[in-house]
Amino acid sequence: MAPPPLPTIAPTIALLGPGAIGTTIAAALHEAGRTPMLCGRTALPSLTLRGDGGDLLVPGPVRTDPATIETTVDLLFVAVKATQIEAAAPWFAALCDARTVVCVLQNGVEQERRIAPSLPGSPVLPSVVWFPAQRQPDGSVWLRGKPRLTLPQTPAVGVVVAALQGTRCAVELAAAADFTSLAWRKLLQNAVAGLMVLAGRRAAMFSRADIAGLALAYLREGLAVARAEGAVLGDAVAQEILAQFQALPADMGSSILADREAGRPLEWDIRNGVVQRYGRFHGIPTPISDLVVPLLAAASDGPG
Numbered sequence: 001m002a003p004p005p006l007p008t009i010a011p012t013i014a015l016l017g018p019g020a021i022g023t024t025i026a027a028a029l030h031e032a033g034r035t036p037m038l039c040g041r042t043a044l045p046s047l048t049l050r051g052d053g054g055d056l057l058v059p060g061p062v063r064t065d066p067a068t069i070e071t072t073v074d075l076l077f078v079a080v081k082a083t084q085i086e087a088a089a090p091w092f093a094a095l096c097d098a099r100t101v102v103c104v105l106q107n108g109v110e111q112e113r114r115i116a117p118s119l120p121g122s123p124v125l126p127s128v129v130w131f132p133a134q135r136q137p138d139g140s141v142w143l144r145g146k147p148r149l150t151l152p153q154t155p156a157v158g159v160v161v162a163a164l165q166g167t168r169c170a171v172e173l174a175a176a177a178d179f180t181s182l183a184w185r186k187l188l189q190n191a192v193a194g195l196m197v198l199a200g201r202r203a204a205m206f207s208r209a210d211i212a213g214l215a216l217a218y219l220r221e222g223l224a225v226a227r228a229e230g231a232v233l234g235d236a237v238a239q240e241i242l243a244q245f246q247a248l249p250a251d252m253g254s255s256i257l258a259d260r261e262a263g264r265p266l267e268w269d270i271r272n273g274v275v276q277r278y279g280r281f282h283g284i285p286t287p288i289s290d291l292v293v294p295l296l297a298a299a300s301d302g303p304g
């Protein structure tokens with residue numbers, strides 16, 4: 001799809017949530033001379049992205065107090081977890097006004113409706129984040145794939161396309177209906193990654209015949225819900241997603257597994273609960289979700 005015309009004046013850019021995905025996007029922007037203001041929870045002098053081409057340092061500091069922000073920005077990338085949106089509300093109040101484009105770098109098919117109540121009427125651009133990145137014990141981020149985003153073609157998209165133009169992060173635009181299908185496709189991938197949390201294992205577990213069978217059944221359950229929500233996805237998608245997991249390096253994890261290993265709350269509702277919730281809404285049985293969702297919710301939120 002043809003990109004929209006690009007703005008001519010350099011936008012002011014901030015990035016909220018300089019973790020695995022946030023560091024990758026901050027590094028892409030910095031390499032292109034568009035270093036964003038970094039906003040987070042942990043004060044750091046800089047960020048480090050590790051990739052095939054070596055280390056890339058993104059100058060900070062990471063600011064941690066929204067009260068120190070003097071003016072709103074043109075473009076805000078949000079890369080906190082979906083579970084962290086509420087706690088990040090003071091940042092939205094400080095960084096956004098009604099013309100700030102807020103590009104959400106998260107998983108899930110509900111990005112817009114979850115963040116909009118925290119914003120002062122700013123236009124929201126959801127995204128599909130396709131690449132894997134892992135935070136390392138030394139605080140750096142290991143980029144484990146080619147950075148790639150899909151964005152819906154909306155009036156707000158131009159500023160994001162301009163910001164990421166010529167960077168290491170590829171941007172693809174999709175018409176609204178195609179975006180829905182792609183977002184659901186990615187959601188199904190995320191839902192299956194929840195099985196890694198329950199097993200406490202990485203991608204190699206998908207080489208087991210029993211896990212492959214369970215993943216396929218779960219993917220087919222999700223596919224029925226996705227289609228009821230308007231996604232156009234063929235039957236082959238279930239096998240394709242399973243094959244993707246089976247082709248991953250054996251030690252590849254998932255951001256939800258990283259959260260589980262670190263004892264952090266899990267994005268269980270936006271990645272797994274969503275299939276069950278929308279299934280109920282459409283009258284579609286979700287027996288696998290009915291087992292997986294309470295286990296993930298309890299692993300995340302306790303008690304116990």
Ligand SMILES: NC(=O)C1=CN([C@@H]2O[C@H](COP(=O)(O)OP(=O)(O)OC[C@H]3O[C@@H](n4cnc5c(N)ncnc54)[C@H](OP(=O)(O)O)[C@@H]3O)[C@@H](O)[C@H]2O)C=CC1
Nearest residue numbers: 017018019020021040041042080084087106107132133255
């Ligand atoms: N990692 C991956 O490979 C992928 C992740 N995604 C999605 O991208 C989104 C981001 O994930 P990911 O980058 O892995 O997450 P991370 O946990 O690595 O990063 C989250 C960042 O947000 C910061 N943060 C948390 N709470 C606040 C707050 N209240 N105010 C300011 N900053 C805060 C964290 O700070 P601190 O470190 O100090 O806690 C951290 O820097 C998720 O929706 C995930 O599902 C999508 C595709 C791939």
Ligand SMILES: CC(C)(CO)C(=O)C(=O)O
Nearest residue numbers: 131132190193254255256
């Ligand atoms: C990298 C990928 C696709 C793996 O499930 C992901 O979205 C995540 O880790 O959250």
